[in-house]
Amino acid sequence: MVALCKQLCLLCHGEREMSFIFICGALSAMVGMKKAKEKMLFKDIMVELLMREIVMLGSRCCIHLYLFVDAALLTDKQSNKIDVELLKSNDIFKAFSESMKRMGAIGVKFSSIQLIDGIRHCLSGFGKAGCDLLQERSHSRSKMNMQTAFIFACVVVLTVVGVCQAGDLRKNYYSTSCPSAEGIVKKITQKFVARNPGLPADLLRLHFHDCFVRGCDASVLIRSTANSKAEKDAPPNLSLEGFEVIDEIKTELEKKCAGKVSCADTLALAARDAVSFQFQKPMWEVLTGRRDGKVSLASEALANLPSPFFNFSSLLRNFESKGLTVYDLVVLSGAHTIGDGHCNLFSNRLYNFTGKGDQDPSLDSTYAAFLKTKCRSLSDTTTKVDMDPGSANNFDASYFVNLKHKKGLFQSDAALLTDRTSNKIVGELQKSTDFFREFAQSMKRMGAIGVLTGNSGEIRKKCGLERSHSRSKINMKTAFIFACVVVLTFNGVCQAGDLRKNFYRTSCPSAEGIVKKITERLVASNPGLPAALLRLHFHDCFVRGCDASVLINSTANNKAEKDAIPNLSLEGFDVIDEIKTELENKCAGKVSCADTLALAARDAVSFQFQKPMWEVLTGRRDGKVSRASEALANLPSPFFNFSSLLRSFNSKGLTVHDLVVLSGAHTIGDGHCNLFSNRLYNFTGKGDQDPSLDSTYAAFLKTKCRSLSDTTTTVGMDPGSSTNFDASYFVNLKHKKGLFQSDAALLTDKQSNKIVGKLQKSNDFFREFAQSMKRMGAIGVLTGNSGEIRKKCGVINS
Numbered sequence: 001m002v003a004l005c006k007q008l009c010l011l012c013h014g015e016r017e018m019s020f021i022f023i024c025g026a027l028s029a030m031v032g033m034k035k036a037k038e039k040m041l042f043k044d045i046m047v048e049l050l051m052r053e054i055v056m057l058g059s060r061c062c063i064h065l066y067l068f069v070d071a072a073l074l075t076d077k078q079s080n081k082i083d084v085e086l087l088k089s090n091d092i093f094k095a096f097s098e099s100m101k102r103m104g105a106i107g108v109k110f111s112s113i114q115l116i117d118g119i120r121h122c123l124s125g126f127g128k129a130g131c132d133l134l135q136e137r138s139h140s141r142s143k144m145n146m147q148t149a150f151i152f153a154c155v156v157v158l159t160v161v162g163v164c165q166a167g168d169l170r171k172n173y174y175s176t177s178c179p180s181a182e183g184i185v186k187k188i189t190q191k192f193v194a195r196n197p198g199l200p201a202d203l204l205r206l207h208f209h210d211c212f213v214r215g216c217d218a219s220v221l222i223r224s225t226a227n228s229k230a231e232k233d234a235p236p237n238l239s240l241e242g243f244e245v246i247d248e249i250k251t252e253l254e255k256k257c258a259g260k261v262s263c264a265d266t267l268a269l270a271a272r273d274a275v276s277f278q279f280q281k282p283m284w285e286v287l288t289g290r291r292d293g294k295v296s297l298a299s300e301a302l303a304n305l306p307s308p309f310f311n312f313s314s315l316l317r318n319f320e321s322k323g324l325t326v327y328d329l330v331v332l333s334g335a336h337t338i339g340d341g342h343c344n345l346f347s348n349r350l351y352n353f354t355g356k357g358d359q360d361p362s363l364d365s366t367y368a369a370f371l372k373t374k375c376r377s378l379s380d381t382t383t384k385v386d387m388d389p390g391s392a393n394n395f396d397a398s399y400f401v402n403l404k405h406k407k408g409l410f411q412s413d414a415a416l417l418t419d420r421t422s423n424k425i426v427g428e429l430q431k432s433t434d435f436f437r438e439f440a441q442s443m444k445r446m447g448a449i450g451v452l453t454g455n456s457g458e459i460r461k462k463c464g465l466e467r468s469h470s471r472s473k474i475n476m477k478t479a480f481i482f483a484c485v486v487v488l489t490f491n492g493v494c495q496a497g498d499l500r501k502n503f504y505r506t507s508c509p510s511a512e513g514i515v516k517k518i519t520e521r522l523v524a525s526n527p528g529l530p531a532a533l534l535r536l537h538f539h540d541c542f543v544r545g546c547d548a549s550v551l552i553n554s555t556a557n558n559k560a561e562k563d564a565i566p567n568l569s570l571e572g573f574d575v576i577d578e579i580k581t582e583l584e585n586k587c588a589g590k591v592s593c594a595d596t597l598a599l600a601a602r603d604a605v606s607f608q609f610q611k612p613m614w615e616v617l618t619g620r621r622d623g624k625v626s627r628a629s630e631a632l633a634n635l636p637s638p639f640f641n642f643s644s645l646l647r648s649f650n651s652k653g654l655t656v657h658d659l660v661v662l663s664g665a666h667t668i669g670d671g672h673c674n675l676f677s678n679r680l681y682n683f684t685g686k687g688d689q690d691p692s693l694d695s696t697y698a699a700f701l702k703t704k705c706r707s708l709s710d711t712t713t714t715v716g717m718d719p720g721s722s723t724n725f726d727a728s729y730f731v732n733l734k735h736k737k738g739l740f741q742s743d744a745a746l747l748t749d750k751q752s753n754k755i756v757g758k759l760q761k762s763n764d765f766f767r768e769f770a771q772s773m774k775r776m777g778a779i780g781v782l783t784g785n786s787g788e789i790r791k792k793c794g795v796i797n798s
């Protein structure tokens, strides 16, 4: 056994005594497992986990470990003992090809994903809690006693990740190539921190924003060029600071050892040294050997950085997409123990949480009152407030203490209390020593996300530029296509690939005709219906994709999307129900509610033209989940400014162009007074009017909406032609007659303003709208065997 373990460790990195001992322990445990079921479950967990690691890190070491565990377990299953021979290298390679074949065949099972959460908890050093969780979850899965397996699964995984997570990163990578590197970083960083106590927060955030976009490759430091808007110019990065500190350190490093030390390592080290200054000892280990990336795209920053408006599930999805866990999410959020946040990123919680001028009930009211003295109105985009009230320059656990007392600043902070596991972890991090230990672990994992090592990337000479300037020379079209593919794939829009023209051609040939006929009949007697159905389709697609989740009724145990505040004014449900009844009569169980809605929205708008205004591909299936909280988190608010709007659309894989074009839907329909009357009566909290609103139009609106508290009156959104689908929305918008702040916001960005200018003619608008609707209709669709075909659109099939 000892020989085996040694060989394995050599395959990885050589002399790592601890890993060696752990692996041996795990091996012994496997041999000790008597029940075949136990072994299989253990293997299940290991294989899946390691596959994820392989995908995430591309690390040779992990592949060896994967092989090792897989081969050992399979062999063990057959002969009830570990086949020593398999670990000899020739056999490893034979086993490798076998395993690769199997890997392709292994499906991800929901149950094992849940188990992995538990294992990963163990990884974060939460040994006991993690194993408890794991046990809890597995008990619901099977009744076997899995304790041994869990404990050793934790140990193995700890080992595997301990050894492999950092991939090719090493301790003191520059010990021969630039022995003074780490000292230089520390010295200059400390000099700056002594002068600027806000710097630790700045550098920590800079490092985080670097790692979450293309991995920790210093892509966040690259400047935009004439042809390419870089990450640092994406809206969530505009408030980043600390670039000049990295530049100064880098200049010194280049003087001492030119071309040796990467900007990515410089940033990782400087962030650690800045935070550690207060303690006069390193607060976490930074392995080094990162190289610098050559690509930096603003669109990727938007698509990959979590938003302060995210709810828990969006946050978790985001962290998991980087290979991090719920534990990392909570622990790393503790970074908000230092630094400050801009008012406009949380003032909706103070002044207009659900669109009714109300306060977020999950925010402590005394704290809210204090915040209101700092942030005077919804439109304050400049004031900043400490994130950890009372100790914002002190790195400690008080963030978690405050959070428990409902004093988290952002919705994304408060969201950590809304999930049971996450809430429990918040509870476990109230003491600084616990927090520091966990933070050290999670930072190490974050610092290893997608790192470039070996010959990948380059060592940039100046962190703001690429060494070769090759980017300006690369064919921008290829870069653009690549960016689109990355962003679209990331957001699931590529799944449009599974939608087809006339999907029901054989299964229900009359489907599209039925939808059209009934829709047209109902539109003829209700000219407001096109607007209602178009909005219904939009609100469906932006929450869990176009899966008709917006149509599901709430139950005793579940508040569904349709009962979320922004959806209370939706209409047209009865129309979809009527069409669906007829479809079930003609071809039971064939046509989804999601397709029915997409087609009906198109046919309703098209009625005026007596020809289809955009193509609707079909083959969507219906979702089985509908949560009010997700609607709140995902639907853009009429109070959003441009960057929040863009972030919302980007998070669905849509672009600034789609945002502007689709806003043109406001050429039809009505809006409720309370959603814009702050622009008439109290724009900045001083009883004033929004200066970006045309004053004659404002005077007219005041005759309709008599006070701030009018929540019932509605007004045509496109003055003069609000039942006519045309380009006049854009003409009015240019004349400062957009109804909502979110409409007016489209003029506040240069690019977006230009697009508004280009859509003044109906033909241009129609052409672009057809394209953008196709993209919107493909967001996160369920196809193939996913979801179901609901029998009634309001109810999930039992």
Ligand code: HEM
Binding pocket: 528, 530, 531, 532, 534, 535, 538, 569, 571, 636, 637, 638, 639, 640, 645, 659, 662, 663, 665, 666, 668, 669, 670, 671, 672, 673, 675, 740, 742
């Ligand atoms: C850009 C972000 C958007 C925001 C913030 C927004 C917000 C709103 C709001 C607040 C209303 C009025 C609701 C009421 O007062 O009851 C409204 C109405 C409407 N929205 Fe949007 N919307 C956006 C984008 C879109 C998109 C992309 C579409 C469709 C493609 C759309 C289609 C409509 C329609 C047709 C109505 C009128 C509904 C009716 O009269 O029944 N909106 N929107």
